[in-house]
Amino acid sequence: MPYEPPPELATLSLAQIAELVESRKLPPLDSWSPADQGDSEMRIAADGRWFHQGGEIRRPAMVRAFASLLTRDPEGQHWLVTPVQKLSIAVEDAAFIAVDVRQDGDALAFRLNTDDLVIAGPDHPIHVRGDADNPAIYLSVRHGTEARLNRSTWAQLAEIALAGDGTSVSSQGQSFPLLPA
Template sequence: MPYEPPPELASLSLAQIADLVAARKLPPLDKWSPAESGDSEMRIAADGRWYHQGGIIGRPAMVRAFASLLLRDEQGQHWLVTPTQRLSIAVEDAAFVAIDVRQDGDALAFRLNTDDLVIAGPDHPLRVAGDADNPAVYLSVRHGTEARLNRSTWAQLAEIALSGDGASVSSQGVTFPLVAE
């Protein structure tokens, strides 16, 4: 069965987004303890493009499959994990790029470059890095990985903040500052 990407974020209600998130079957990485370790010879560029041995991985279905196997350890190293292997992967900035955001009541839903949908909140907090001249906002995705908001998504989030106090946004009862300290 071919992959069917979810509809545009703007056309979905929060309930529909939550249903799509719940329906996504992801591998149980936290239950696997592979004995073998190595290097995947893969790299995720800061713009979200994936490379293997220097060549771009152009098939979105492959990127999506690999992305479902990603985790980041306490030292910040990213790994592709299977039941039998744990392979390091170089990540220039963040493993994912948030390419769209939608506010629905007290929830912020994000679409990632892999078509994953993530609802910000206690389990998926936003984090600000950088400084006032070069801000960077990151969204916690899963297994320690993050998505960096691209410029247009950051601008959308800034518009949402400006409709409130101008310096923060809220999602699922959690307030996230958007100004680097």
């Protein structure tokens, strides 16, 4: 069955986005404890491109499949996890890139470079690194992984903040500052 990407965020209501998020069947990584560990010889570049043994993985379906197996441990190491194997993967910055955001009431919905949809809130907080001159904004995705907002998504989020108090955004009752502490 061919992959059908979700519609553009601007055409979806929050209820439709929540339904798409809920309907995505992801592997149960938390229940897998493979004994076999190794190196995947894979790397995710800071711009979100995936590489294997130096060559770029150009098939979006492959990237999407690998991304569904991605986790990050408390030490910051990313892993591709299957029921039988746990393979390290090098990640230059964040595993995902947030490429679009949409505000619907008190919710912010993000689209990632893998077509995943994430609604910011207590389970998916937004946080800032860097300094006031060079802030970097991240969204928690799943299993410890993060998405860095690209420039246009950062600008969209800044517009949302400027329509409010100018320094923060809120989603699902949670407030997120957009300036480094």
